[in-house]
Amino acid sequence: AGGGADAYGAPAQPVPGPPGAAPTGRPQPAPPPAAPVAPSASGPSRSAGARAPIPVTYTSAVASALPSGPPAPGAAFAVEGLHSDTLPGSGAALPGEGLRDLDRLVLAGPDEPASARGRLRPENGDGAPAGPVPLGAVAESRSRAEAVARLDLPPNSVPVRHSAGSFDYRYDAAAPVDVPSDGAWHSVPVREFPVELEVEHVCVPAVDARVYAAVQLRNSSANALLEGAAEVTVDGEFLLGTALPTLAPGQRRRVGLGIVESIRVARRTSMRESTAGLRSGTTVLDHGIEIELANRLGRAVTVEVRERVPVGNEKDIRIEEKPASPPWTAVPPEEDEEHQRGLRLWRVTLPARSGMVLTGGYEIRIPATKAVFDGNRRT
Structure with missing residues (x-):
């Protein structure tokens, strides 16, 4: 192109090293002579004083291990059976997808x-x-x-990363197991250890006239129980499938099992209004509660019946409980799961195919000049 040795495309001169530098251990091959480049018709040509590019030699573990050295420019190469791709129009070889x-x-x-x-x-x-x-x-x-x-996960199943929470625990299986590679879920037994179970029946007649079965589960083992599906059986027969929460060792939780149709409950209330005190200055609202239970099962069951009595904060209002039969238990708010005030409960055992009647009540004493919100006569 008439640019001499410093023209664009001419062989580059080696870069001189610093004074006293030791020569490299591997001699670098001399670059091939470049063909002269004709000046472009659409743009100006580079001047003779343009700086020549510095040659750089790239080496890698893959290239250095090839028996014949680096591949020639534009040639495809293969490493470990993975062929390379070639950029269209450039002739430059790129590693295959596996190497990228x-x-x-x-x-x-x-x-x-x-x-x-x-x-x-x-x-x-x-x-x-x-x-x-x-x-x-x-x-x-x-x-x-x-x-x-x-x-999609099976019913009531939860991913391990979600159910584990703060637990970091390893379950050691007793023996290896083969899981079919068919793209479907399979249940694989890993560990078996006992836990404490207590079956109970709970009802709140003032809210719902049905009895619900529940299991009081306590993790008495040294292993963490992760959240997931569970199958409940009674007397060897399958009852239902439910979900268990994550339980740490020693933790207790109630798990609901649904409605028990064979245990019936009926609630009846009564209210009598009267006056008392000097010049009848106090209104007495006498509330009576009667709950009837019937067990139609062929085995004895324990039923927990819950009631509530009113709670007032005003000093001129008094609430007095009447004796209950059988006696009920006052539950402090800190011992209740919902932290409710005024909770009372019976825990009775019903023999097979028998019934029982529970009675209780309370009196509300208010000044005669006041009335209960929404009226005194309420059930």
Whole structure:
């Protein structure tokens, strides 16, 4: 092009090193002579004083391990059976897809043959370097394996990362097990250890005239129970499927089992208004409660019946409880799950195919000049 030795495209001169620098151990090959470049018709040509590019030699573990050295420009190469791609129109070779996935590349260890050491290769599922595998088979196998994570979970099941919470615990299985590779969920027994179970029946007749079954579960083992599905059986027969919460060792939780149709409950109330005190200055509202229970099962059951008595904060209002039969228990708010005030409960055992009547009540004494909100005569 008439630019001389410093023209664009001419062979670059070696860069002089610092004074006293030692020569490199590997001699660098001389670059091939470049063909003269004709001046472009659409743009000005570079001047003779343009700075020449500095040659840079790239080396890598993959390239240095090739028996014939780095590939020639524009030539495709293959490493461990993974062929490279070529940029269209440029002739430059790029590593294949398996070598571009940096997260899955591993370096051969000391137990590998000497010819394979120091070379990057894609790994298997166990972290070992993979052999020559076609790219299509790798992508297909990875897609099929990752598709399992998108399956809908079985009923009442929760992912382990969500149910574990702050637990970091390992369950050691007694023996290995084979899981069919069919893309479906399979139940695999891992551990078996006893826990404390107490079946109870709870009803709140003032709110719902039905009896609900529940299990008081206490994790008496040294293992953490993670949240998930559970199957409940009674006398060897399947009752229902439910979900268990996450329980730490020693923690207790009530798990509901649904309505028990064979236990019936009926609640009847009465209210009588009268006056008392000097010049009838006090109004007495006498409330009576009668609850009838009937057990139609062929076995004895324990039923917990809950009631509430009014609670007032005004000094001129008094609430007096009447004797209950059988006696009920006053539950402090700090011992109640809902922290309710005025909670009273009966815990009675009903024999098979029998019934029982529970009675209780309270009196509200207010000044004659006042009335209960929404009226005195309420049930």
